[in-house]
Amino acid sequence: GAVVSQHPSWVICKSGTSVKIECRSLDFQATTMFWYRQFPKQSLMLMATSNEGSKATYEQGVEKDKFLINHASLTLSTLTVTSAHPEDSSFYICSARTSGALYEQYFGPGTRLTVT
Amino acid sequence: DQQVKQNSPSLSVQEGRISILNCDYTNSMFDYFLWYKKYPAEGPTFLISISSIKDKNEDGRFTVFLNKSAKHLSLHIVPSQPGDSAVYFCAASAFSSGNTPLVFGKGTRLSVIA
Numbered sequence: 001g002a003v004v005s006q007h008p009s010w011v012i013c014k015s016g017t018s019v020k021i022e023c024r025s026l027d028f029q030a031t032t033m034f035w036y037r038q039f040p041k042q043s044l045m046l047m048a049t050s051n052e053g054s055k056a057t058y059e060q061g062v063e064k065d066k067f068l069i070n071h072a073s074l075t076l077s078t079l080t081v082t083s084a085h086p087e088d089s090s091f092y093i094c095s096a097r098t099s100g101a102l103y104e105q106y107f108g109p110g111t112r113l114t115v116t
Numbered sequence: 117d118q119q120v121k122q123n124s125p126s127l128s129v130q131e132g133r134i135s136i137l138n139c140d141y142t143n144s145m146f147d148y149f150l151w152y153k154k155y156p157a158e159g160p161t162f163l164i165s166i167s168s169i170k171d172k173n174e175d176g177r178f179t180v181f182l183n184k185s186a187k188h189l190s191l192h193i194v195p196s197q198p199g200d201s202a203v204y205f206c207a208a209s210a211f212s213s214g215n216t217p218l219v220f221g222k223g224t225r226l227s228v229i230a
Contacts, residue, residue: 004159034217043222044160044205093159104150105207105218107159 003027004096006108013084013115020080021111023094029074030096034105035067038091050077084115119143120208122221131230135193139206139221142187148211150218151180151191154203163204164191167211196228 003026013019023033032051036044048064050056050071058064066088068080077096081088091112095105121140129135139149147168152160166173166180166189173180179192193200203225207218 006159044220046217046219049217091157095159104162104165106162107152109159110157112157 002098002104002106004030004094004106004108006094006111008111009109010112011114013113015085015115016083018080018082019084019113020078021092021094021113023077023079023096023108025075025096025106028096028098030077030098031074032097033071033077034095034097035069035077035079036093036095038093038110044093047079081113084113086115089113089115118221119146120206120219120221122204122206122224124224125222126225126227128227128229129196131198131228132195135191135196135200135226135228137191137193137204137206137224137226139189139191140187141189141208143208143210143219144187145210145213146208146219148209149180149182149189150207150209151178152205152207152220153200154205154223160205193226196226198228198230201226201228 005024007022035047047062048056048058050069052071052074056069071077093110095107097105150165151163154160164175164178164180166182171182182189203223205223206221209218210216
């Protein structure tokens with residue numbers, strides 16, 4: 001149980017275009033989903049927290065107009081990188097939190113974005 | 117200010133021996149701690165967790181120890197296997213404070229040598 005999927009697993013796009021990444025909790029309802037970004041040999045950097053049906057909370061330094069997050073249902077959150085630039089190339093990982101006693105986060109497999 | 121610190125970026129251990137990965141934290145509000153394992157180009161996989169009401173939690177080859185007074189936790193893997201080679205992230209949360217996100221350390225790359 002507690003499987004989180006991401007789609008696509010990798011994407012290459014041209015500078016100036018937008019890319020949408022989907023995150024789904026497959027076998028549980030996720031009241032909260034998180035989006036992380038990881039640069040090579042660096043830690044996971046939290047970008048934003050999204051609760052189902054409400055606006056995402058962005059971490060300091062993360063442009064909310066550039067990284068659009070939608071959490072429309074208890075099993076789906078999307079991250080749209082708008083007007084992508086080469087410096088947005090990174091590994092994006094989502095995670096979903098289950099409600100209940102343990103509050104553990106389960107991570108998706110990640111999406112490798114390359115902007116050319 | 118890094119609230120969760122993993123001071124050893126890498127660790128090499130012989131197969132069959134014990135691997136000890138360390139983690140320190142500064143925020144006294146943290147009351148729930150987790151260890152994740154991550155392979156390149158994959159998402160982190162949950163390994164084991166511990167609540168602040170405990171000082172030890174064991175699951176198979178993995179044991180996590182928590183020393184609240186020192187704000188220190190460690191993950192012990194015994195015996196270490198080549199398949200354990202990965203990056204291990206320590207994470208902490210102020211669970212009782214509400215829906216707070218996990219705070220991650222920078223990770224320790226474990227290499228288990230056959």
